[in-house]
Amino acid sequence: METLSPNPAIQDLKLTFHQSTLVFPSQQTHQHKTLFLSNIDQSLHFNLQLLYFFSPNPDFPPETLAARLKLAIQKVLVPYDFMAGRLNWNHHTARLDLLCNAAGAGFVAASSAFSLDEIGDLACPNPAFRQLAVQTLNNLEDQPLSVFQVTSFTCGGFAIGVSLNHVLLDGLAGRMFLENLASQAFQDKPLAAIPCHDRHLLAARTPPLVSFPHPEFLKPQFPVLGRPVSGSKQELEFKVFKISSSDVNFLKAMAAKQAAADNNATPVKITTFNVIAALIWRCRALSLCDVEGNKDRVFSISYAVDMRSRLNPPLPPEYCGNAILPAYASAKCRDMEKWPLWKLVEMISEGIARMSDEYVKSAIDWLEINKGIPYGDCILTSWLRLGLNEVVFPWGKALHCCLVVNNLERLCWMIPHVDGVNILIQRPAQEMDRFTFHLRNSFLA
Template sequence: MRTKFEMAALSPNPAMQDLKLTFQLSTLVFPAQQTDDHKTLFLSNIDQSLNFNVQILYFFSPNPDFPPDTVVTRLKLAVEKVLVPYDFMAGRLKWNHHSARLDLHCNAAGAGFMAASSTFSLDEIGDLVCPNPGFRQLVVQTLNNLEDEDQPLCVFQVTSFKCGGFAIGVSLNHILLDGLAGRMFLENLASQAFEDKPLAIIPCHNRRLLAARSPPLISFPHPELLKPQFPVLGRPVSGSEKELDFKVFKISSSDVNFLKAMVAKQAAADNATAVKITSFNVMAALIWRCRALSLCDVEGNKDRVFTMCYAVDLRSRLNPPLPPEYCGNAILPAYASAKCRDIEKWPLLKLVEMISEGIERLSDEYVKSAIDWLEINKGIPYGDCVLTSWLRLGLNEVVFPWGKSLYCCHVVNNLERLCWMFPYVDGVNILIQRPAEEMERFQFHLLNLIVA
């Protein structure tokens, strides 16, 4: 048995649930130049299925050249400028009864912009890696004085701390952008916060590149997609009403390498030389096993099938490939599925192999079949666990005039099936949000695997 391990589990700090904010500014901001406010942007079937908000949070150390008031002014101007090439982000979603689809009206109705201050310092908040529900206060999603149909699709917030440090929160409806497009948008936003920089990347707004075929042709089964009993398109995805625990599991690079070496040893013994033993595949297999076994412990049904879904970028998988600067959602879920009793007894190698096969399954024809399935069935991605990886997004590498962030993270929500994997200085962080009993069992199984 391995006795030295470096995994740590971080829980929210109860003392930091209320960050004691005072808001100085809550307003709409508009494109800096005239845009075509009668334009309607086509949304792909993938876009249509992702109607929920994602929150990104950047923390910055104090910078004497950029006090928080200056940051507010510069960022507000940057948002106004970037809303010209990204005019759809100042638009509003409207349900088209004729086509039974959401349309994105580029009507220049505005994006949200907030400025606030906290009575705490960054040091008093403590470890920024902790999955603190209080951080939701740093990424406001709605403006108080607007009706639901008038709410902006994206909101930007600057919050200053008494030490001179500050946070920038960005809330985006996922319909607008996927992770890679979001990274490109943030690079462009940062470029416009400088006084004399052009856009970092020219976005490609042609979402019809991912339109369904006519007529649609479903050539594969798609268990990773669900046709709901009642129509859900056009409605925001709602979170769980259960009380959830939030934890970040810090897996050190030595623990990741230990697991990869363990899988490589199993592969060598089985002469399974084709298995791709990447950090993502191994960590996804680890999460799959621990989530399946923890749910099995609670439900007591080892014959239950547990499906793991994980987002895969499609840009290079299509023929011809999408432009790298494609601006929209070019992701679909890969999946791996098995009974809990098999997930428990199989070696980790088998699970890694199935995770890898799920990614390889996403060929050009498979992707087009999935898009056509969504066209006919008006469904949504679905799995018992849905994993999103930020390992290669590089969100923490975005350079603003005031420098790179001290820390960049996702903000916890109540979408209990979702979990996230993101990098930290020496390893991988895993954010899990589950009911307390299941979270306890997840941690038990995770620890058992790492020290096995």
């Protein structure tokens, strides 16, 4: 296991901004259309920033690249008109609406005084990378929901940053959008996939019917819908933990051996996701327990599960919106400390198996009644199957694709690596030290 920390010498990428403007659909769109947002969409009102780093391409110098990308965005905003829209709080329905009013998406072109080599390992969770995917445009009151940025480096390499409000898309829909954006950057290439925009497919039932408890959601004491999710006010550390393929196999073999010795074990497939999720859950719980000194504390994990194939009938694979819900598991810290890893893998697997058609509909109805938000002491998102790094642009595939770190401290990510899995964690310093200790000890068993 290897730990990556940001390069402390690079805190400012020394950017010069050449363009900062709104871009609009290249053709007329339905500017008076309002897009219905499901209860799942409503609960994910926060920004995420994605970065693609590319090697130099002599056919695409900075000016050519910026012009080609800008044109591609204008073209893709026709089938994705809502990406150029704005959120509006509807006081009559007490819901967010997405106005497809062609108010524009953001486009930024910049250059850095550094080369790619100088900013170090691109997998490092460097907070300075936020400069490569700005979330807002200067001197603009009506801010866009999506901003695209191209930044060139002195070596000829470049980065494309994408900042999106999560209300717009989940991971799979985001992958489809990026493939479509890439297709429009080619000359005369059709869309990679036709998006399905009918978000009523995930509307609540009338009347709502909640048939399960839903501890994966929190009903706030005060209304929060319509407000962006706020980040932590604490100072956080950011680290990436590289779990190699041999490390993953070690954990799988350990869990399988423990299951074989447990006569009460239920048959569960030990996947990379299940075993890494169980590891993160235990290490996060024990690190917080070390800081708080309370082993009776119940610690929960929630983890995003795609609903597309779990509904009856299934959603179209091209569903364009948020079709994810959190599965969950919880236990006391003292129990998690003594239980074998297998027990936690089993509980993670049970959380996924719980997500039936009726459970999903019950969760959507719970959100309709309670206007809640996803909850967990640790909220885990996996990019293992998204394939974001597989998107092919005219200038080639990316050297590296990564998430830009933010201050949403409960969130952590599982990201594919060429040899295993990267875990991105953001925690206060004392807790990060304990997390690192427990993670390293997990491989000494």
